[in-house]
Amino acid sequence: MRPGKSDRGGETRELILVTAERLFAEHGVEAVSNRQVSEAAGQSNNFAVGYHFGSKEDLVVAIVRRHAESVERRRTDMLAKITDSPDLRDWVSCLVRSNTEHLASLGSPSWYARFIAQVTTHPSLRELVINEAVSSPSMQQTIDGMFRLVPRLPEEVRQERSYMSRLMIVHMCAERERELHAGTAMPRSTWASTAAGLVDALVGLWLAPVTARR
The missing domain is CATH 1.10.10 (Arc Repressor Mutant, subunit A)
Known part of the structure; x- marks a missing residue:
């Protein structure tokens, strides 16, 4: 047929x-x-x-949405297991592992992490792609859960650390993917260990003290 x-x-x-x-x-x-x-x-x-x-912008959004269902499903499943957890690490883990587990499922070679690194540094596509990501229900729930447990921060510090968090996740994942593609990844390095390192760093970032302004 x-x-x-x-x-x-x-x-x-x-x-x-x-x-x-x-x-x-x-x-x-x-x-x-x-x-x-x-x-x-x-x-x-x-x-x-x-x-x-x-347009090219429509094509970029279509690529993001092609992967979004898998990431959203994983994050939703993780959220169902932690409910109202009082541990910031649980919420940060949802943020990180929903992405790293999806990337691991793609096998190697894959290109999605490096694609995201490219488009989130593009002047006219950056906000488009970020807004697409943060508008998902599971992402909003994860962010709300995190901020219930993060110490009260000045708004400019909160925005700055949100930006740092995004950079760390995007570019660490892109580096891991690049190393896998090039065959230079450390033998004991896995997507799971990459996620664990990111979670540790991000929890530390959000709980770090703020230097007093003069």
Whole structure:
């Protein structure tokens, strides 16, 4: 039985998403055009990206959403187990491990962690991708749970530490993925140990004292 038009369209969309994720991860978003994505995905129509997704921004959001369901499901399951835990480590663990466990499930090579590192440092895509991530119900629940246990902080310090937390998670995961791809990862290093180190560091970050302002 020959695949229908909608089946072929779905396969083409998936191929474009996988190809764009890899190219953006390896070269950066600005360096890769929609035409290059179409060509690398083996599409004779150089406007295939525009036809299936619209703008480059729409393509980036589609890549994020392709992974979001898995991350959201993992985080929701973790939240169900900790309920109203009084331990900050439990909430930080939900924040970290939902991502690292998803990345581990992708196998190697994978490109998603490096893709996220690229788009979250892109001037016009940064807010788009961050807003997409923090708007999920499980993320909001995790953030609320964390901030119930974090000492009262000046608003500027709270924003600064939120920014530090995001940088640590995004770039440590990207480094781990890069090392796996290059074959330079430490033999005893795993996604689980990466998560454990991140949780330790982030708990310390949020509980660290604040230098008194003069």
